[in-house]
Each structure stands twice: as structure tokens, then as C-alpha cells.
Amino acid sequence: MRFHFFLIRRKWWTSWQTCPGFSFIPSLRSAQPLALRRALCLLLILIVLPACGSPADAAVPPTLSNEAILGKQVFTRDCGSCHSTMPDTVIVGPSLAGIATQAETRVPGQDAHAYLLNAILNPGDHLVEGFQDLMPSNFGKKLPGEEIDALVAYLMTLE
Numbered sequence: 001m002r003f004h005f006f007l008i009r010r011k012w013w014t015s016w017q018t019c020p021g022f023s024f025i026p027s028l029r030s031a032q033p034l035a036l037r038r039a040l041c042l043l044l045i046l047i048v049l050p051a052c053g054s055p056a057d058a059a060v061p062p063t064l065s066n067e068a069i070l071g072k073q074v075f076t077r078d079c080g081s082c083h084s085t086m087p088d089t090v091i092v093g094p095s096l097a098g099i100a101t102q103a104e105t106r107v108p109g110q111d112a113h114a115y116l117l118n119a120i121l122n123p124g125d126h127l128v129e130g131f132q133d134l135m136p137s138n139f140g141k142k143l144p145g146e147e148i149d150a151l152v153a154y155l156m157t158l159e
């Protein structure tokens with residue numbers, strides 16, 4: 001067991017001396033003294049590693065605007081007990097997955113923004129089919145205008 005460990009250590013040590021992955025660069029193989037070779041090797045690794053990271057970043061979904069981030073926080077605090085953002089998940093109120101797209105079809109003459117704003121301020125004006133008038137109607141008084149706007153901005157991201 002001890003011998004095995006020694007072998008692994010030794011393998012690591014020799015590959016370190018030739019700079020693993022970069023030994024094809026002649027100046028790295030031959031740089032003297034050893035400390036310089038190691039420093040060059042480390043430098044190369046430091047340059048290459050972040051470059052490897054960037055394609056993964058590109059796969060991250062588009063980030064929310066600051067306003068929508070605030071809206072999401074308000075939503076979690078004040079609306080999440082009744083509304084899910086997962087499709088077809090009814091808590092007390094309807095799921096709001098895809099609401100940005102559905103909103104403009106709800107009330108003739110109201111675009112998505114106007115419908116969402118009114119759905120928050122005056123929920124009794126238009127009831128979603130199959131649901132009762134259970135949504136609190138005091139959000140307009142309770143929440144500052146900034147938070148109402150943020151909520152609408154967030155709901156508009158749920159396409």
C-alpha cells in the first residue's frame with residue numbers, strides 16, 4: 001500500500017516536471033531551472049482554465065433585469081403561497097407559467113401589461129375561468145408602486 005502510494009506520488013511528480021498537458025511546448029520541457037519551468041506551467045494553466053469556462057457561461061439562460069429580480073422576490077413573498085410558476089400546478093390560484101403569453105388573450109382591448117396590472121390591482125374585475133374571487137384585492141394599497149411595476153415586469157418574463 002505504501003509502495004503504491006509512492007508510485008502515484010512519483011508519477012504525479014514526473015508529470016508535473018514536464019507540465020502535464022503542455023509538454024508539447026519545447027521551451028516548457030527544457031526551461032531551467034525547475035522552479036522556472038513550474039512557474040511557466042502554472043501560468044499556462046491559469047490562462048487556459050478561465051478560457052475553458054466561457055462556453056459553459058454561454059449556456060446560462062438570459063438573466064433577469066434588476067426590476068424583474070425585485071419582482072420575483074415580491075412574488076415569492078406575496079404571491080407564491082397561491083400561485084405556482086410550474087405549468088399546470090394549481091395551489092389556490094391558477095399557475096402563472098406562460099402568463100406573459102396568455103395575458104394578452106384574456107380581456108379584449110387589454111394588452112398583456114394592462115391585463116397583468118389590473119389582475120393585481122383589481123382581481124375581481126375578471127375571474128379566470130374555473131376560479132373563485134379569492135385573490136386579495138388590497139395589493140394596490142399594501143405594496144409600493146415600485147413593487148407592483150416590478151411584479152408586472154417579472155410576470156412578463158414568464159412566457
Ligand code: HEC
Pocket residue numbers: 075078079080081082083092093094099102103106116119120123124126127128131132133134135136139151
Ligand atoms: C390567496 C390566494 C392568492 C394570492 C395571495 C394571490 N393570488 Fe393571484 N389569483 C388568485 C386566484 C384564486 C385567482 C383566479 C381568480 C381571479 O382571476 O381573480 C388569481 C388570479 C391571478 C392572475 C390572473 C391569472 C390568469 O391566468 O389570467 C394573476 C396575474 C395573479 N393572480 C397574480 C397575482 C400576483 C402577482 C399576486 C401577488 C401580488 C397574487 N396573484 C396573489 C389567488 C391569489
